[in-house]
Amino acid sequence: MDTQTLIYLFVGASFALYIGIALWARAGSTKEFYVAGGGVSPVVNGMATAADWMSAASFLSMAGLIAFMGYDGSVYLMGWTGGYVMLALLLAPYLRKFGQFTVPDFIGTRYYSNAARVVAVVCLIFISFTYIAGQMRGVGIVFSRFLDVPIDLGVIIGMAIVFVYAVLGGMKGITYTQVAQYCVLIFAYMVPAFFISFMVTGNPIPQLGLGSTVNDGSGMYVLQKLDLVLTDLGFTEYTSGSKSMIDVFCITMALMVGTAGLPHVIVRFFTVPKASDARKSAGWALIFIALLYTTAPAVAAFSRLNLIDTMNETSYAEAPGWFKKWEANDLIVWRDKNADGKVQIAKGDAFKGKPEFTDGAGASGERVVSNEAVADNANELYVDNDIMVLANPEIANLPGWVIALVAAGGLAAALSTAAGLLLVISSSVSHDLLKSTFRPDISEKGELLAARLAATAAIFVAGYLGIYPPGWVAQVVAFAFGLAAASLFPAIFMGIFSKSMNKEGAIAGMISGLVFTFGYIFYFKLMVDPAMNVADNWFLGISPEGIGVVGMVINFAVAIAVSKMTKSPPVEIRKLVDSIRVPRGAGEAHVH
Amino acid sequence: MADNSPEHETSAAEGAYWRENIRLLVTLMTIWFACSFGAGILFRGFLDQFMIGGYPLGFWFAQQGSIYIFIALIFYYVVKAKQIERKYDLDD
Numbered sequence: 001m002d003t004q005t006l007i008y009l010f011v012g013a014s015f016a017l018y019i020g021i022a023l024w025a026r027a028g029s030t031k032e033f034y035v036a037g038g039g040v041s042p043v044v045n046g047m048a049t050a051a052d053w054m055s056a057a058s059f060l061s062m063a064g065l066i067a068f069m070g071y072d073g074s075v076y077l078m079g080w081t082g083g084y085v086m087l088a089l090l091l092a093p094y095l096r097k098f099g100q101f102t103v104p105d106f107i108g109t110r111y112y113s114n115a116a117r118v119v120a121v122v123c124l125i126f127i128s129f130t131y132i133a134g135q136m137r138g139v140g141i142v143f144s145r146f147l148d149v150p151i152d153l154g155v156i157i158g159m160a161i162v163f164v165y166a167v168l169g170g171m172k173g174i175t176y177t178q179v180a181q182y183c184v185l186i187f188a189y190m191v192p193a194f195f196i197s198f199m200v201t202g203n204p205i206p207q208l209g210l211g212s213t214v215n216d217g218s219g220m221y222v223l224q225k226l227d228l229v230l231t232d233l234g235f236t237e238y239t240s241g242s243k244s245m246i247d248v249f250c251i252t253m254a255l256m257v258g259t260a261g262l263p264h265v266i267v268r269f270f271t272v273p274k275a276s277d278a279r280k281s282a283g284w285a286l287i288f289i290a291l292l293y294t295t296a297p298a299v300a301a302f303s304r305l306n307l308i309d310t311m312n313e314t315s316y317a318e319a320p321g322w323f324k325k326w327e328a329n330d331l332i333v334w335r336d337k338n339a340d341g342k343v344q345i346a347k348g349d350a351f352k353g354k355p356e357f358t359d360g361a362g363a364s365g366e367r368v369v370s371n372e373a374v375a376d377n378a379n380e381l382y383v384d385n386d387i388m389v390l391a392n393p394e395i396a397n398l399p400g401w402v403i404a405l406v407a408a409g410g411l412a413a414a415l416s417t418a419a420g421l422l423l424v425i426s427s428s429v430s431h432d433l434l435k436s437t438f439r440p441d442i443s444e445k446g447e448l449l450a451a452r453l454a455a456t457a458a459i460f461v462a463g464y465l466g467i468y469p470p471g472w473v474a475q476v477v478a479f480a481f482g483l484a485a486a487s488l489f490p491a492i493f494m495g496i497f498s499k500s501m502n503k504e505g506a507i508a509g510m511i512s513g514l515v516f517t518f519g520y521i522f523y524f525k526l527m528v529d530p531a532m533n534v535a536d537n538w539f540l541g542i543s544p545e546g547i548g549v550v551g552m553v554i555n556f557a558v559a560i561a562v563s564k565m566t567k568s569p570p571v572e573i574r575k576l577v578d579s580i581r582v583p584r585g586a587g588e589a590h591v592h
Numbered sequence: 593m594a595d596n597s598p599e600h601e602t603s604a605a606e607g608a609y610w611r612e613n614i615r616l617l618v619t620l621m622t623i624w625f626a627c628s629f630g631a632g633i634l635f636r637g638f639l640d641q642f643m644i645g646g647y648p649l650g651f652w653f654a655q656q657g658s659i660y661i662f663i664a665l666i667f668y669y670v671v672k673a674k675q676i677e678r679k680y681d682l683d684d
Contacts, residue, residue, distance in 0.1 A: 074654035088666040211645030221646025239651045274684045283666035297655040583684035
């Protein structure tokens with residue numbers, strides 16, 4: 001069977017599996033819709049959390065990002081795992097003990113105020129929509145790359161699939177499809193990684209391979225050789241990185257705290273039976289995530305080495321098949337600046353901006369772009385970040401079914417995250433806005449119907465954002481973390497660890513953290529010339545990616561100052577905090 | 593807890609349990625900070641002169657080690673927190 005047929009087969013089979021699971025796990029009550037009935041085992045929930053967490057960006061783009069960032073890529077590795085320690089130790093067990101359905105539920109009840117609840121809903125919707133637009137776009141891109149359909153049609157197919165299992169199954173359907181999606185995506189990630197590691201180092205375990213010697217008889221360690229090769233070509237050392245220490249520190253912190261404050265992650269811990277299970281579940285989630293996250297840096301280093309080894313000073317005519325295939329798919333561009341027919345790799349951009357392909361062919365038969373060439377460096381190669389994972393199976397000469405598996409894995413990663421996000425959006429609308437704020441007399445059936453309608457509406461909005469991505473989506477999708485760190489995390493944290501934090505403080509804190517962080521990002525990313533977005537102009541040298549940390553500090557400071565000047569919370573709230581702190585008596589998730 | 597006084601009092605067992613829990617949390621979060629922000633970022637330059645296999649040590653902490661330590665921290669807390677809760681008869 002040819003590769004294309006295999007891809008259709010694998011993707012089709014995985015979709016059939018997800019829909020089958022959704023039909024089997026239909027939600028019959030709001031409790032099943034919001035928290036899967038509250039009886040999910042910690043291991044199963046850990047696996048679902050891992051799939052929920054790892055998006056198309058983790059699966060496709062992260063290894064490529066690290067490959068080009070070297071040490072600086074550590075911000076993603078530590079940032080997107082360290083947040084689970086905060087979740088397990090500081091938030092998850094207490095929120096589970098509290099035992100309601102959503103994050104705004106906790107904030108609204110703990111701060112005895114519908115205003116606080118609505119502020120939390122606004123933060124949640126803002127964070128989740130910035131995140132989900134990127135996911136739907138990701139679904140479309142994976143479709144277009146592997147299945148040869150236009151991106152827009154890919155988005156629509158993705159919407160239809162998510163519609164079936166998110167709207168029908170709610171949290172229950174999503175949980176069990178995410179378990180299946182985790183299995184697909186991790187298998188798809190690991191198989192090529194084993195082969196690449198074996199090919200480069202002779203050790204099939206990527207985590208060990210990255211610390212081993214290269215398999216070329218030179219006796220050099222992988223990282224040593226990579227440093228040497230890169231400095232020869234004029235790049236900075238792979239193990240050194242080029243971001244300032246304070247920026248690396250702040251970005252890592254913003255990603256960690258943001259992870260702990262992301263509503264679609266937190267809500268997964270409402271689905272386990274007990275408070276102590278929430279801790280365990282976070283541990284399992286991190287194990288499942290770590291499998292991919294400790295492999296990614298190895299894949300990154302191997303592919304960077306491979307790319308340079310294979311392509312530098314190689315004539316275009318002799319380039320391997322994968323090079324031309326991904327060139328045909330717009331992910332690789334070679335611009336022969338010195339007209340010698342060979343590919344040169346060096347520091348700097350080959351040309352300005354994203355490639356704009358034209359119809360003609362160059363002297364060696366390569367595809368031509370209309371972008372203006374950058375003349376002050378010798379680099380001739382443009383490579384999209386995603387290529388490192390996408391091209392792996394072909395670089396390692398793996399059979400067609402592995403390529404098909406990677407396609408199914410990329411789709412699983414994008415769909416599982418999109419579904420999780422859709423669910424928190426719909427439950428915050430039907431539960432927090434409708435049931436708790438505006439229509440408290442709504443019946444159980446009515447609320448379930450509202451949840452389904454809200455999920456449907458959210459899918460259409462997400463699909464629209466995926467098909468017509470506004471400029472800001474690509475710009476701010478990474479900032480969902482900064483916003484979560486600056487708004488929701490401090491409010492939840494103080495709600496548990498401080499008995500004197502009151503509603504005035506929490507609301508003022510959330511608003512000031514959100515406004516400051518959003519304002520800073522908006523200013524540097526959308527208002528000023530991109531040339532102004534450099535360290536010299538940043539506050540303390542902190543980039544917009546890391547500014548969520550400052551927003552968080554502002555949130556804490558404002559909240560504490562305001563709470564000192566206003567009335568302390570009522571006695572019932574102090575009792576509530578006491579009861580959240582002890583695990584005893586955590587029933588199933590229920591409405592208070 | 594039958595507590596009708598306007599000033600709510602936390603029970604002695606709950607107070608002692610919470611203080612012990614906080615002490616444990618402070619210790620674990622210190623390790624969390626030390627392995628990631630400490631070894632992986634602030635002291636990376638110094639640690640990179642040592643090697644662990646083919647990894648410079650600081651680089652290893654940043655891209656591998658801190659993740660393993662995170663997992664160990666969570667499972668240590670799972671066990672330890674349970675013990676503390678049992679000690680004060682507050683487990684679930």
